[in-house]
Amino acid sequence: MANFNWARLTFTLLGFFILISAPATTATDHIVGANKGWNPGINYTLWANNHTFYVGDLISFRYQKAMYNVFEVNETGYLNCTTEGALGNWTSGKDFVTLDKAKRYYFICGNGQCFNGMKVSVLVHALPPPPSSSTAANQSSPRSTAPTVHHGGLVGLNAFLVAVVSIWYGSWWI
Ligand SMILES: *[C@@H]1O[C@H](CO)[C@@H](O)[C@H](O)[C@H]1NC(C)=O
Ligand SMILES: *[C@@H]1O[C@H](CO)[C@@H](O)[C@H](O)[C@H]1NC(C)=O
Ligand SMILES: *[C@@H]1O[C@H](CO)[C@@H](O)[C@H](O)[C@H]1NC(C)=O
Ligand SMILES: *[C@@H]1O[C@H](CO)[C@@H](O)[C@H](O)[C@H]1NC(C)=O
Ligand SMILES: *[C@@H]1O[C@H](CO)[C@@H](O)[C@H](O)[C@H]1NC(C)=O
Ligand SMILES: *[C@@H]1O[C@H](CO)[C@@H](O)[C@H](O)[C@H]1NC(C)=O
Numbered sequence: 001m002a003n004f005n006w007a008r009l010t011f012t013l014l015g016f017f018i019l020i021s022a023p024a025t026t027a028t029d030h031i032v033g034a035n036k037g038w039n040p041g042i043n044y045t046l047w048a049n050n051h052t053f054y055v056g057d058l059i060s061f062r063y064q065k066a067m068y069n070v071f072e073v074n075e076t077g078y079l080n081c082t083t084e085g086a087l088g089n090w091t092s093g094k095d096f097v098t099l100d101k102a103k104r105y106y107f108i109c110g111n112g113q114c115f116n117g118m119k120v121s122v123l124v125h126a127l128p129p130p131p132s133s134s135t136a137a138n139q140s141s142p143r144s145t146a147p148t149v150h151h152g153g154l155v156g157l158n159a160f161l162v163a164v165v166s167i168w169y170g171s172w173w174i
Contacts, residue, residue: 029058029096032107032120038063038070040113044120053124058096061107065093068118071110072097078106078121081114102126 030051032038038061053059061070071077072088083089089110090097099105102124109118 027056027058029060032059032061038068040116040118042117048120048122053099053122054127055102055124057099059099061095063093065091068109070095071108073106073108075106078108078119081108083110099124
């Protein structure tokens, strides 16, 4: 106790805070079209099929703002390439949209390029429910185990943070 180290205590608390808070505040950013961005002539159905979207994730559109834009529309707007009654519109060229509901979202480009493929539809899933005592208590057989669903991105981030914090403390103590 003679060597009480405030700095170490602070870093320890900070490290735990990061580990505990990260899962609640982290969301995946799905960049539409990946490195091809938001442009004509791309099949965004193929892109969307390659991703899993959860409530709280972001979808982001990267494009030349002088040429294109983004409208959130309903199914009719998506199928017919019309922006009538649009639910939202974005024009910055680097637009982030939070997918905050478990539903199917529809986005199109509003300047006619929707007909050239600038349309994307994504199905957003509710986050897998955390294991809860009420669910466990509901199970008739103690041997039955609910399948564990991991939100890959969060697990990966946590592992990364653990690694960073370990390295950090490793060098601190040397
Ligand atoms: C995009 O790909 C999907 C899935 O293969 C296909 O059903 C659809 O017809 C394609 N769309 C266009 C415009 O080529
Ligand atoms: C699907 O994802 C894999 C792995 O990230 C990637 O290699 C592949 O190019 C993607 N395909 C499409 C159509 O985006
Ligand atoms: C969508 O377009 C089709 C054909 O272009 C048309 O028959 C239909 O009425 C349109 N639907 C709406 C809701 O505008
Ligand atoms: C989409 O919005 C338009 C305009 O508000 C409306 O006429 C149409 O019925 C809506 N379609 C659906 C599927 O909700
Ligand atoms: C775009 O959204 C703004 C509000 O965010 C709205 O005032 C404007 O009318 C929308 N533009 C179009 C073309 O729908
Ligand atoms: C618990 O079981 C009852 C019926 O056995 C069911 O209606 C209810 O949805 C279950 N609740 C959960 C959380 O599984």
